[in-house]
Structure formats: structure tokens, C-alpha cells
Amino acid sequence: MKEGVTWLSQDNMESTIRDIGLAPQGQLKIDWVQAHMPVLNTLREEFEKTQPFQGKKVTICLHLEAKTAYLAKVVQAGGAEVTVAASNPLSTQDDVVAALVAGGVHAHAWYGATDEEYHQHLHRALDFEPDYIIDDGGDLVSTLHKERRELLPKVLGGAEETTTGILRLRAMEKNGELAFPMMAVNDAEMKYLFDNRYGTGQSVWDGIMRTTNLVVAGKTVCVVGYGWCGKGVALRAKGLGARVIICEVNPIKANEAWMDGFEVMPMLAAAPLGDFFVTVTGNKNVISGEHFQVMKDGAILANAGHFDVEVNKVQLAAMAQSCREVRRNIEEYLLQDGRKIYLLAEGRLVNLAAGDGHPAEVMDMTFALQALALHYLATVKTPLEPKVYSVPTEMDMRVAELKLKTLGLSIDQLSEEQKSYLASWQHS
Numbered sequence: 001m002k003e004g005v006t007w008l009s010q011d012n013m014e015s016t017i018r019d020i021g022l023a024p025q026g027q028l029k030i031d032w033v034q035a036h037m038p039v040l041n042t043l044r045e046e047f048e049k050t051q052p053f054q055g056k057k058v059t060i061c062l063h064l065e066a067k068t069a070y071l072a073k074v075v076q077a078g079g080a081e082v083t084v085a086a087s088n089p090l091s092t093q094d095d096v097v098a099a100l101v102a103g104g105v106h107a108h109a110w111y112g113a114t115d116e117e118y119h120q121h122l123h124r125a126l127d128f129e130p131d132y133i134i135d136d137g138g139d140l141v142s143t144l145h146k147e148r149r150e151l152l153p154k155v156l157g158g159a160e161e162t163t164t165g166i167l168r169l170r171a172m173e174k175n176g177e178l179a180f181p182m183m184a185v186n187d188a189e190m191k192y193l194f195d196n197r198y199g200t201g202q203s204v205w206d207g208i209m210r211t212t213n214l215v216v217a218g219k220t221v222c223v224v225g226y227g228w229c230g231k232g233v234a235l236r237a238k239g240l241g242a243r244v245i246i247c248e249v250n251p252i253k254a255n256e257a258w259m260d261g262f263e264v265m266p267m268l269a270a271a272p273l274g275d276f277f278v279t280v281t282g283n284k285n286v287i288s289g290e291h292f293q294v295m296k297d298g299a300i301l302a303n304a305g306h307f308d309v310e311v312n313k314v315q316l317a318a319m320a321q322s323c324r325e326v327r328r329n330i331e332e333y334l335l336q337d338g339r340k341i342y343l344l345a346e347g348r349l350v351n352l353a354a355g356d357g358h359p360a361e362v363m364d365m366t367f368a369l370q371a372l373a374l375h376y377l378a379t380v381k382t383p384l385e386p387k388v389y390s391v392p393t394e395m396d397m398r399v400a401e402l403k404l405k406t407l408g409l410s411i412d413q414l415s416e417e418q419k420s421y422l423a424s425w426q427h428s
């Protein structure tokens with residue numbers, strides 16, 4: 001493991017990063033995405049004038065690649081002091097982090113951090129004593145509540161990026177354990193309809209294809225979980241020419257998959273058929289020993305759910321006589337009977353750990369919601385209770401309208417007559 005370095009910024013705040021010398025190439029990556037994030041650009045201009053986060057500290061825990069870096073810059077432009085940490089040790093891009101630090105954002109992260117380093121980084125990002133947080137998957141919130149309770153009274157609120165994080169927040173809320181308000185950004189329509197579906201759909205295949213350099217057309221792809229992400233992954237696999245099988249536990253989603261034209265069967269029946277397997281359930285051990293037992297020689301496993309627990313790596317390792325890296329981000333498990341099973345990116349989110357994540361135009365909408373959620377928390381008149389809050393419909397609509405405007409698209413408006421027709425029941 002290469003050591004990271006400590007970097008002191010002008011305000012004497014420490015950052016722990018790999019190499020500040022990488023900043024110029026990281027800045028180029030940020031400039032590229034900025035040019036493709038017009039909604040966030042509009043908000044940045046607005047925040048520069050209104051300074052909604054003046055004097056506040058914001059800790060952001062997201063996948064540290066260029067789009068996230070630009071979100072951090074937009075929050076900084078709104079007057080905040082910003083610290084970032086990674087939400088996944090394999091998705092951090094050291095050059096992007098260096099560029100952030102060179103631009104006055106504090107950072108504690110490097111690519112390939114061990115579990116211990118990853119947690120140290122979260123703690124350092126919390127030593128900053130944030131007023132607001134942005135989390136992805138719930139590790140920051142969980143660390144605050146379990147290990148850094150002395151900081152809880154200062155936190156005014158935060159926003160959560162993904163399905164898994166919101167499940168964890170709702171469990172905390174139900175147990176009366178959530179100490180500050182959290183905005184459920186994932187559940188906004190302008191988030192999950194585009195980010196989870198089209199973003200994950202495209203970037204998962206980008207990650208798998210660039211990592212394996214293999215053809216998808218003509219192969220059998222098994223998608224486990226037909227939620228918003230699974231729908232996108234399946235749709236794009238079909239578009240690439242694959243035969244697609246869906247495994248689900250929810251009978252409604254299974255019917256939907258069938259009507260969408262996919263084969264539907266239990267995991268045990270799909271296991272011997274698949275060339276590629278993609279898990280997107282947010283659940284654990286959805287592919288495990290009994291499935292590895294019957295898979296084809298050469299089957300390739302990838303996960304796109306938040307945590308690296310969807311493919312049971314412990315069982316896979318126990319069943320293997322050896323394991324070696326055969327290509328960057330591809331581990332080959334040689335089973336006792338001579339079959340080889342390949343796991344991509346250690347079973348972590350394949351699109352981020354073995355790719356650059358969602359397209360910039362998609363993250364433009366998601367991160368506009370994050371920026372507006374933070375703005376809402378910072379400007380709300382009556383302080384919010386410590387609960388999980390839906391993003392207000394007006395905020396969702398604002399992002400939708402801004403997006404249409406940046407696309408140069410216009411739509412029709414309801415007439416007064418139509419509005420009253422839709423709002424009444426006394427007509428035939």
C-alpha cells in the first residue's frame with residue numbers, strides 16, 4: 001500500500017491525499033464535466049450571488065470523481081467551507097481529489113484505501129465539525145451516530161444520495177435514533193428515474209465492457225433485482241444484443257420484467273445459464289455457494305448495488321483452490337473442479353470502481369437536487385425535526401424545468417380550463 005501525504009491548505013487545514021502533484025490532470029477532468037453540467041452551472045451562478053452557505057461547514061461523502069468534485073465546488077461557491085471523504089475506497093480518483101485540495105476544498109481520501117484507512121478518512125472529515133453533510137450509502141451518518149456522538153448537536157441536517165442509505169436512515173428514524181433531519185434525495189423523481197435507471201444502465205455496461213474487453217451481444221446476462229437500477233441494466237443489456245434473464249423476489253417487479261420482454265426465473269435456475277451476472281438489489285448474498293456450484297466455466301460476476309455484499313465473496317473464496325488478478329479489476333477464482341469464475345472490482349459497484357460512474361449529464365440532475373436540498377436546509381424558516389424528508393415537489397419540478405431549458409426543449413402548459421377540469425369531479 002502506497003502511503004498518502006498530508007497537505008496543509010492556506011487556512012492551515014490538513015488534507016490527507018495521495019499526491020497534490022496530480023492536481024492539473026484532475027482539474028482537466030473537473031473542467032470536462034463542468035462543461036456538461038448546465039443545471040449545476042445555473043445553480044452555481046445563483047449561489048455565488050446569494051451565498052446561502054456563508055460561514056457554514058459541509059462534509060461531503062460521495063464517490064470522489066469529477067462530477068462529485070464539481071458539486072463540492074458549487075457548494076463552496078455558495079460560501080461554505082467544504083471537506084470531502086470517499087463513500088467507496090475503489091471509486092476515488094487521486095488526481096480529482098488533488099485538484100479539489102489545490103482549489104481550497106479539504107479532502108481525506110485515496111484510491112485503494114484499506115478498511116482501516118477508509119474509516120480514518122471518515123473520522124478526519126468529521127473532525128472538521130460540519131454543520132451540514134451529504135452522504136452516500138449512510139457510512140457518514142452511521143459513523144456520526146455510533147462513534148462521533150459529541151458532534152451530533154452541531155449538525156443541522158444533511159442529504160442522502162442512494163437507495164441503500166435511505167433504507168438505513170428510515171431504520172434509524174423508526175428506532176428514534178436519527179439525530180438530525182435528512183433529505184431523501186434518492187427518492188426524488190428527477191433522481192431515481194434518470195440516475196438509477198439510465199445512469200446505472202449505461203455506466204454499468206461501460207464499466208464491464210472496458211474492464212473485460214469482451215462482447216455482450218449473443219451472451220446471456222442475468223440481472224438480479226429489477227428495481228430502478230436493474231431496469232436500466234437490463235434495458236441496456238438488451239440493447240447490446242444480450243439474452244436477458246431477470247431474478248426478483250418481488251412478484252410485482254417480476255411481472256413488470258416479464259411484460260418488458262425479459263425471461264424471469266429463480267437465481268438457481270439462472271445460475272447455469274448466465275455469461276454475465278449483475279446484482280443490483282441492495283441486499284446481501286443474492287449470489288452465493290449453491291449458485292457458484294452450478295455456474296458455467298468463465299462466468300463473470302459484477303455488482304452494482306451499494307455494498308460489496310451482494311455476491312458472497314467469502315463463500316466464493318472458500319470454494320476456490322486459488323485466486324489471482326488476471327487483468328485490472330478482474331479476479332479469477334479457480335474452483336476445485338477446474339471451473340473459473342471471474343469477479344469484477346472485488347464485487348464493489350462496478351460502474352464506479354471499474355469506471356467513471358454515471359454520465360455527467362445525468363449527475364447534473366442528481367447533484368442539482370443535492371445542491372438544492374442543502375440550500376433548502378440552510379434557508380428553511382422553521383428548523384426541521386430529526387426525520388427523513390422527501391424532496392419537495394417544487395424542487396423536483398425546478399430541476400426538471402432547468403434541465404429542459406438547458407436541453408433547449410419546451411413543453412405545453414395546462415390552460416385554466418384544463419386545470420379546473422382536472423380538479424373537478426362534476427363532469428362526465
Ligand SMILES: NC(=O)c1ccc[n+]([C@@H]2O[C@H](COP(=O)([O-])OP(=O)(O)OC[C@H]3O[C@@H](n4cnc5c(N)ncnc54)[C@H](O)[C@@H]3O)[C@@H](O)[C@H]2O)c1
Nearest residue numbers: 162163164225227228229248249250281282283304305306
Ligand atoms: N451503481 C450505482 O451507481 C447505483 C446507483 C443508484 C443506486 N445504487 C444502489 O443499487 C441498489 C439498488 O437500487 P435501486 O434504486 O434499484 O433499488 P430498488 O429498491 O428500486 O430495487 C431493488 C430490487 O431488488 C429486489 N431484490 C431484493 N432482494 C433480492 C433478492 N434476494 N433477489 C432478487 N431481487 C431482490 C427488490 O425486490 C427490488 O425490486 C441499492 O444498493 C442502491 O443504493 C447503485
